[in-house]
Amino acid sequence: MRTDHPESRIVHEQPTAVLRATLHRDEVRGWFRTAFDVVAEYLRRHGIAPCGFPFARYHVRADGRFEVEAGFPVAVRISGDRQILPSCLPGGHVVVAWHVGTFEQLGDAYRALDSWLQTEHGARAGDAWEVYHDPPNRTQRWRTEVIQPFRLN
Incomplete structure (x- = not known):
């Protein structure tokens, strides 16, 4: 792991096409593959090519569950349907950490980002997102880019 x-x-x-859900922590990983497949099928049906790797962004709720959106970046805003929704990843200043390892070890990347923010006198400015450069399958060593918007204090 690295x-x-x-x-x-x-x-x-960046405009995106996403599927959203409210999930418990132990449901998140298994939901990704289905979410990416469903969004990819929507894009295929509408003749839209993704313009980047699959991503997921989540927000922890007060009840401990996660509000999750997962999908693909697209060149232009989609109209969506009852299941697939238009969304976007924010622009501005971000700090990025690459993680190579298991999904369960991804917290190391978040800790590295928090340490960087503390050293640079920065603060989170919204929820982070994860970009999966390897398909989220049974592979134990994912290459994941964790991206955190920030502002300087």
């Missing part, structure tokens, strides 16, 4: 030293970037807002 988590690389975080680096800061400026990114542009």
Whole structure:
């Protein structure tokens, strides 16, 4: 397992096509593959090519469950349907950490981002997202980019 030293970037807002759900922690990992397949099928039916790797973004609720959205970046905003929704990843300053390892060890990347923010006198500015550069299957060593929007204090 490896988590690389975080680096800061400026990114542009990115339209996305997503599936959303409210899940318990132990449901999140298994839900990803289905979510990516469902969104990919929507894009295929509508002749839309993804313009990047699959991603997931989640927000922890007060009850401990997660509000999750997972899907793909697209070149233009989609109209969506009853299941697939238009969304976007925010633009602005972000700090990025690469993680190579299991899904269960992904917390190491978040800790590296928090350490970077503390050192640089920064603060989170919204929820992070994860970009999966390897398919989320049974492989034990995912290459995941964890991206955290931030602002300097």
